[in-house]
Amino acid sequence: MSSAEAAAASLNQADTTLADKVIEMRDVSIAFGGIRAVDKASLDLHRGEVVAVLGHNGAGKSTLIKILSGAYKRDSGSIHVRGAEARIDNPRDAKAYGIETIYQTLALADNVDTAANLYLGRELRTWMGTLDDAAMESKAREVMGRLNPRFQRFKEPVKALSGGQRQSVAIARAILFDAQILIMDEPTAALGPQETAGVADLIKQLKADGISIFLISHDIEDVFDLADRVAVMKNGQIVGTAPVHAVTKDEVLGMIILGKCPPGATAGPGAVDI
Numbered sequence: 001m002s003s004a005e006a007a008a009a010s011l012n013q014a015d016t017t018l019a020d021k022v023i024e025m026r027d028v029s030i031a032f033g034g035i036r037a038v039d040k041a042s043l044d045l046h047r048g049e050v051v052a053v054l055g056h057n058g059a060g061k062s063t064l065i066k067i068l069s070g071a072y073k074r075d076s077g078s079i080h081v082r083g084a085e086a087r088i089d090n091p092r093d094a095k096a097y098g099i100e101t102i103y104q105t106l107a108l109a110d111n112v113d114t115a116a117n118l119y120l121g122r123e124l125r126t127w128m129g130t131l132d133d134a135a136m137e138s139k140a141r142e143v144m145g146r147l148n149p150r151f152q153r154f155k156e157p158v159k160a161l162s163g164g165q166r167q168s169v170a171i172a173r174a175i176l177f178d179a180q181i182l183i184m185d186e187p188t189a190a191l192g193p194q195e196t197a198g199v200a201d202l203i204k205q206l207k208a209d210g211i212s213i214f215l216i217s218h219d220i221e222d223v224f225d226l227a228d229r230v231a232v233m234k235n236g237q238i239v240g241t242a243p244v245h246a247v248t249k250d251e252v253l254g255m256i257i258l259g260k261c262p263p264g265a266t267a268g269p270g271a272v273d274i
């Protein structure tokens with residue numbers, strides 16, 4: 001083992017001694033027709049950890065997280081949640097494991113207000129069977145107050161809200177039902193700088209609350225600000241994973257563009273020999 005490899009091994013040793021492992025994906029694969037969209041990908045997530053998943057368009061990032069969120073069923077490989085083998089065949093299964101996903105499209109109901117969006121499909125009812133609007137609004141105020149204390153527009157349809165406010169409604173909906181693991185696919189792609197900063201604050205707060213996050217992002221600055229570790233994908237394969245403090249931005253770009261794994265990273269099957 002070279003000294004660089006030894007250094008990488010010890011760093012990754014430190015990594016795996018992080019508190020509880022909440023997700024362990026091993027050799028997960030899925031093909032669409034002839035295309036191996038995800039090819040033997042292995043990736044972990046620990047409690048309170050933010051892992052950024054990076055890679056070019058078509059690298060397999062969304063497909064990998066859709067396997068975890070139950071949107072796609074993997075062809076092979078295993079998923080363990082909090083140490084036990086998990087059966088995730090559909091989104092309901094994933095939610096039962098406390099895994100919630102916020103897709104780039106947010107999937108909000110534009111014409112109704114924040115409380116109605118938080119409880120969409122899971123409405124609270126009074127003993128008479130009617131909608132318990134008061135209870136839903138009160139809980140909505142509590143959760144939104146935690147995420148975004150300045151937010152006051154509870155009576156407006158969410159289509160009137162800003163991009164950042166809509167993002168916080170989507171996050172509130174995910175954590176309302178005790179999500180422990182959050183998957184965010186490009187949460188800031190459609191936002192301006194100020195709103196991006198707001199979402200970054202939200203992510204830091206969720207992390208402080210012990211929530212574990214897979215963050216798909218194209219923005220390397222965001223990634224270095226928010227993530228504990230990076231995982232780079234290329235052609236459906238993991239090029240490598242690394243603690244952010246062990247790699248430079250240029251090295252991560254080298255992983256994304258060339259598939260070249262730097263000394264501070266642990267190489268995956270997608271790493272090229274250079």
Ligand SMILES: Nc1ncnc2c1ncn2[C@@H]1O[C@H](COP(=O)(O)OP(=O)(O)OP(=O)(O)O)[C@@H](O)[C@H]1O
Nearest residue numbers: 032035036037055056057058059060061062063064
């Ligand atoms: N439902 C599908 N049917 C067929 N092919 C698919 C499907 N979903 C994804 N693919 C293919 O799988 C590969 C991986 O796509 P994926 O969307 O996971 O990439 P990505 O890394 O999320 O890219 P982007 O940065 O553009 O979001 C691509 O070649 C894509 O065309």
Ligand SMILES: [Mg+2]
Nearest residue numbers: 061062063185
């Ligand atoms: Mg994608």
